[in-house]
Amino acid sequence: xxxxxxxxxxxxxxxxxxxxxxxxxxxxxxxxxxxxxxxxxxxxxxxxxxxxxxxxxxxxxxxxxxxxxxxxxxxxxxxxxxxxxxxxxxxxxxxxxxxxxxxxxxxxxxxxxxxxxxxxxxxxxxxxxxxxxxxxxxxxxxxxxxxxxxxxxxxxxxxxxxxxxxxxxxxxxxxxxxxxxxxxxxxxxxxxxxxxxxxxxxxxxxxxxxxxxxxxxxxxxxxxxxxxxxxxxxxxxxxxxxxxxxxxxxxxxxxxxxxxxxxxxxxxxxxxxxxxxxxxxxxxxxxxxxxxxxxxxxxxxxxxxxxxxxxxxxxxxxxxxxxxxxxxxxxxxxxxxx
Amino acid sequence: xxxxxxxxxxxxxxxxxxxxxxxxxxxxxxxxxxxxxxxxxxxxxxxxxxxxxxxxxxxxxxxxxxxxxxxxxxxxxxxxxxxxxxxxxxxxxxxxxxxxxxxxxxxxxxxxxxxxxxxxxxxxxxxxxxxxxxxxxxxxxxxxxxxxxxxxxxxxxxxxxxxxxxxxxxxxxxxxxxxxxxxxxxxxxxxxxxxxxxxxxxxxxxxxxxxxxxxxxxxxxxxxxxxxxxxxxxxxxxxxxxxxxxxxxxxxxxxxxxxxxxxxxxxxxxxxxxxxxxxxxxxxxxxxxxxxxxxxxxxxxxxxxxxxxxxxxxxxxxxxxxxxxxxxxxxxxxxxxx
Numbered sequence: 001x002x003x004x005x006x007x008x009x010x011x012x013x014x015x016x017x018x019x020x021x022x023x024x025x026x027x028x029x030x031x032x033x034x035x036x037x038x039x040x041x042x043x044x045x046x047x048x049x050x051x052x053x054x055x056x057x058x059x060x061x062x063x064x065x066x067x068x069x070x071x072x073x074x075x076x077x078x079x080x081x082x083x084x085x086x087x088x089x090x091x092x093x094x095x096x097x098x099x100x101x102x103x104x105x106x107x108x109x110x111x112x113x114x115x116x117x118x119x120x121x122x123x124x125x126x127x128x129x130x131x132x133x134x135x136x137x138x139x140x141x142x143x144x145x146x147x148x149x150x151x152x153x154x155x156x157x158x159x160x161x162x163x164x165x166x167x168x169x170x171x172x173x174x175x176x177x178x179x180x181x182x183x184x185x186x187x188x189x190x191x192x193x194x195x196x197x198x199x200x201x202x203x204x205x206x207x208x209x210x211x212x213x214x215x216x217x218x219x220x221x222x223x224x225x226x227x228x229x230x231x232x233x234x235x236x237x238x239x240x241x242x243x244x245x246x247x248x249x250x251x252x253x254x255x256x257x258x259x260x261x262x263x264x265x266x267x268x269x270x271x272x273x274x275x276x277x278x279x280x281x282x283x284x285x286x287x288x289x290x291x292x293x294x295x296x297x298x299x300x301x302x303x304x305x306x307x308x309x310x311x312x313x314x315x316x317x318x319x320x321x322x323x324x325x326x327x328x329x330x331x332x333x334x335x336x337x338x
Numbered sequence: 339x340x341x342x343x344x345x346x347x348x349x350x351x352x353x354x355x356x357x358x359x360x361x362x363x364x365x366x367x368x369x370x371x372x373x374x375x376x377x378x379x380x381x382x383x384x385x386x387x388x389x390x391x392x393x394x395x396x397x398x399x400x401x402x403x404x405x406x407x408x409x410x411x412x413x414x415x416x417x418x419x420x421x422x423x424x425x426x427x428x429x430x431x432x433x434x435x436x437x438x439x440x441x442x443x444x445x446x447x448x449x450x451x452x453x454x455x456x457x458x459x460x461x462x463x464x465x466x467x468x469x470x471x472x473x474x475x476x477x478x479x480x481x482x483x484x485x486x487x488x489x490x491x492x493x494x495x496x497x498x499x500x501x502x503x504x505x506x507x508x509x510x511x512x513x514x515x516x517x518x519x520x521x522x523x524x525x526x527x528x529x530x531x532x533x534x535x536x537x538x539x540x541x542x543x544x545x546x547x548x549x550x551x552x553x554x555x556x557x558x559x560x561x562x563x564x565x566x567x568x569x570x571x572x573x574x575x576x577x578x579x580x581x582x583x584x585x586x587x588x589x590x591x592x593x594x595x596x597x598x599x600x601x602x603x604x605x606x607x608x609x610x611x612x613x614x615x616x617x618x619x620x621x622x623x624x625x626x627x628x629x630x631x632x633x634x635x636x637x638x639x640x641x642x643x644x645x646x647x648x649x650x651x652x653x654x655x656x657x658x659x660x661x662x663x664x665x666x667x668x669x670x671x672x673x674x675x676x
Contacts, residue, residue, distance in 0.1 A: 057456030087427050093449030098474055099456070107445040111431030114452075118395030118437070136436055 015039045016204035018321070019197045023048045023216025024066035025080040026242055026250050027209030030320070031141070032070050033313030034207075037321060040071070041140040044197040046226075048211070049126070049145045050153035050182055050219030051164045055103050056094065058113040059120055062165075063216070064130055064143060065112055072137040080250070083108045102170040127192040144197065146220040149188040153219050154181040164215060173252040177259045180214050185222035190229075198229035205324035206230060208239035210305060212253045213272050230276035236327035238279040238320060241266035241305055245285045249306060267292045274298075278327050281305060281320055299327055353377045354542035356659070357535045357573075361386045361554025362404035363418040364580055364588050365547030368658070369479070370408050371651030372545070375659060378409070379478040382535040384564075386549070387464070387483045388491035388520055388557030389502045393441050394432065396451040397458055400503075401554070402468055402481060403450055410475040418588070421446045440508040465530040482535065484558040487526040491557050492519040502553060511590040515597045518552050523560035528567075536567035543662035544568060546577035548643060550591045551610050568614035574665035576617040576658060579604035579643055583623045587644060605630045612636075616665050619643060619658055637665055 018038055020031055022045050031045050045067055052061045062081065069075040069083055076082045086106035095101040105113065112133070119129045125148040134143055153164040157175035167173060198206060211217055221227045230237055243266045248254040257264045270280040270293050279299040282290055283306065293300040301323040307313045356376055358369055360383050369383050383405055390399045400419065407413040407421055414420045424444035433439040443451065450471070457467045463486040472481055493505040495513035505511060536544060549555055559565045568575055581604050586592040595602045608618040608631050617637040620628055621644065631638040639661040645651045 056452050057459055058452065083431075087425060087445065089425050089445035090428065090448050090452075093421075093446040094453055096474060097449055097453040097471060099449070099453050107425065107427035107448075108431040110428050110445075110448065111435055111437070114394050114396070114428075115432055115435040115437050121395055133435060136434060 015042045016202055017042050017044065017197070017200045018204050019044045019046060019200075019206045020209050021046045021048075021207070021211075021217060021220050022063070022067065022209040023211030024051075024063035027063070027211040027216065028067050028070040028075075028080075029307040029313050030207070030209045030240060030317060031067060032310070033307065033315070033317030034321070035071060035141050036310075036314045037317040038204075041142075044142040044144060044193070046144050046146055046191070046194050046197070046220055048216045048219050049147060049191075050151050050185075050222075051168070051215065052150065053152070053163060053165050055113075055165070056099055056105070057117070058105075058110075059117045060103070060105070060113050060165075061116065061126070061130075061145070064126075064145060065109070067143050068112075068130070068133060068137060068139060071134075071139040071141050071143075074137070082106055103165060125192065142193070142197075144193050145191040146194060146226065147185075147188040147191045147223050149184060151182055151184040151188050151219055151223065153215050154183055155215070156180065168215075168252070173255060177214075177252075177256045179260070180218065182219045182222040185219065186224070188223050190223050190225045194223075195225050195229050198226075198233050203233065203235035205235050205321060206233050206237045207320060207324070208237070208273060208277065210240040210242040210249065212242060212248075212251055212256070213269055214253070214256055218272075227276060233276070236279060236324045237273075237277045238281060238301075238324050238327070239270065239273045239277045240281040240316070240320060241269055241283060241286070243269055243286075244283040244306060265289060267296065270298055271296055279323055281316075281323065299323075353380045354540055355380050355382065355535070355538050356542050357382045357384060357538075357544045358547050359384045359386075359545070359549075359555055359558050360401070360405065360547040361549030362389075362401035365401075365549040365554065366405050366408040366413075366418075367645040367651050368545070368547045368578060368655060369405060370648070371645065371653070371655030372659070373409060373479050374648075374652045375655040376542075379480075382480040382482060382531070384482050384484055384529070384532050384535070384558055386554045386557050387485060387529075388489050388523075388560075389506070389553065390488065391490070391501060391503050393451075393503070394437055394443070395455070396443075396448075397455045398441070398443075398451050398503075399454065399464070399468075399483070402464075402483060403447070405481050406450075406468070406471060406475060406477060409472075409477040409479050409481075412475070420444055441503060463530065480531070480535075482531050483529040484532060484564065485523075485526040485529045485561050487522060489520055489522040489526050489557055489561065491553050492521055493553070494518065506553075506590070511593060515552075515590075515594045517598070518556065520557045520560040523557065524562070526561050528561050528563045532561075533563050533567045536564075536571050541571065541573035543573050543659060544571050544575045545658060545662070546575070546611060546615065548578040548580040548587065550580060550586075550589055550594070551607055552591070552594055556610075565614060571614070574617060574662045575611075575615045576619060576639075576662050576665070577608065577611045577615045578619040578654070578658060579607055579621060579624070581607055582621040582644060603627060605634065608636055609634055617661055619654075619661065637661075 048063045155167040156179040159175045290300045303319045386401045464483045491502040494517040497513045628638045641657045
């Protein structure tokens with residue numbers, strides 16, 4: 001079972017609940033695949049909000065929006081973020097007024113930020129706003145902010161501390177990374193429904209998407225109660241590698257690992273999740289690393305994890321779920337043994 | 339001198355300061371004409387802010403924006419408001435999110451509202467924001483908000499009280515009008531530079547633009563100190579009719595006058611300004627009303643006041659200024675005599 005696709009014994013119904021922890025671009029690909037494999041309404045996504053920020057006076061939630069647009073079929077497939085058929089008339093005009101232009105806000109996308117900012121200022125919670133937005137855009141999958149309280153990821157670099165979007169977008173991940181902070185996480189409450197989803201009766205699987213461990217998954221895990229809920233989860237917990245062949249599929253994950261002195265390898269990613277994950281999904285190109293993953297106490301699955309096409313997304317989703325089903329009802333105390 | 343164009347004796351230099359009190363669409367036409375006749379930097383516009391409002395969480399200042407766009411050459415000539423070559427992608431997207439769509443915010447125009455809202459929230463005053471916006475867009479004419487404090491025009495209608503934009507845009511001026519309120523005006527301070535502009539050394543003229551007297555000019559006059567400054571003004575004060583041939587050139591002025599039981603006539607408009615204006619400009623088509631205007635204590639000028647083309651705007655601006663120059667240095671106490 002360390003390589004190849006497992007068989008699926010008495011697969012649970014497609015309406016059994018599944019939870020995914022996800023960042024934006026990479027995670028949304030697997031989430032889209034999962035939404036085609038299970039009943040989309042049975043799928044719950046716990047979304048990273050650590051890279052949310054206030055920009056031009058508007059509350060921008062990049063990961064939530066990428067998930068919403070992807071599931072609503074409004075996403076820009078090429079970019080992986082933002083909306084398809086987007087225009088930049090606002091951006092050009094706001095630049096002429098001397099405002100910052102390093103973070104692109106398309107004319108259509110802007111509607112999301114303006115509506116959200118208005119509603120948050122009126123006292124609505126981010127979870128309620130997100131739920132209503134999903135309803136209006138026909139998204140039946142539940143997208144839950146990891147917290148309704150603001151948590152801000154900051155990147156400690158050799159040039160000083162940077163708010164995440166300044167590091168990521170403005171400075172294009174150039175400064176070498178020394179560490180991360182998730183400001184506000186310690187006192188944040190888990191988002192509405194998050195802990196309940198992980199403790200749900202009949203949960204089929206909890207999946208950690210192939211998102212950046214430092215700036216997409218760790219912020220979620222930093223919210224009090226989430227890590228504990230994953231440890232206590234009665235369903236199998238499986239993580240999917242964001243590292244393939246020694247490189248990040250997308251984004252700065254590999255660069256960050258190098259700068260932090262961590263081996264750029266799925267093994268290193270797996271170990272970060274060792275206290276709560278049962279299984280780990282490696283890419284088929286990293287088959288030789290599977291024994292090291294299993295030696296770290298995980299069940300391992302090696303399949304194609306690179307999701308270029310919609311078929312790739314659906315295939316990986318199916319593979320991951322079947323892997324989870326194989327891990328069902330593990331022996332009590334399995335996680336305590338590590 | 340009650341009809342025909344007056345001669346211009348020893349015209350003051352084009353750099354002598356001129357002040358205009360203005361609303362949006364109608365006023366901006368005359369302001370544009372004036373900016374072509376005098377040094378634009380010598381021109382100061384005191385702009386109505388009574389129809390400013392918060393919409394989708396953004397601070398919208400319709401009259402200031404119409405003036406800015408017009409003077410920057412960015413205006414939509416056809417509509418008379420908003421920007422040329424505008425797109426509505428934001429509007430369509432925000433409607434899909436369930437937000438109000440009765441007030442159109444174009445993608446380019448939105449930049450103004452987002453930038454202004456951000457800056458006001460950061461503690462800048464509306465006058466400072468407006469000054470900086472003008473500088474960035476190459477507008478050398480000074481556009482001064484009538485106040486930096488919020489003043490909200492409300493329309494008392496037979497169906498109840500309506501915020502101005504709800505009456506004007508959402509309900510298309512349909513409900514019959516019973517009166518007006520300028521909430522906040524009593525305690526508002528005149529905008530930065532407003533009273534100083536009216537008391538400026540060497541002021542050539544103070545002009546009341548052909549704007550709606552009830553919802554464009556009266557809010558300005560309701561700000562403490564403005565009416566007094568006009569009365570005390572050492573330069574001639576001249577108003578231009580917004581009523582031509584018994585109809586409003588643009589907007590609901592005539593409808594409002596009818597509903598208030600006021601004669602729909604330039605004579606009635608002139609009388610509203612009787613305590614501070616020296617001269618009144620009627621349209622040539624209303625020549626027969628000139629004796630009634632003069633009988634009310636005004637010097638009267640009858641010329642073409644309908645500004646369809648840029649030439650019309652420039653011509654009227656020149657006519658009005660020459661009229662003002664003829665009224666220069668009136669006998670002391672002229673206004674007290676009425």
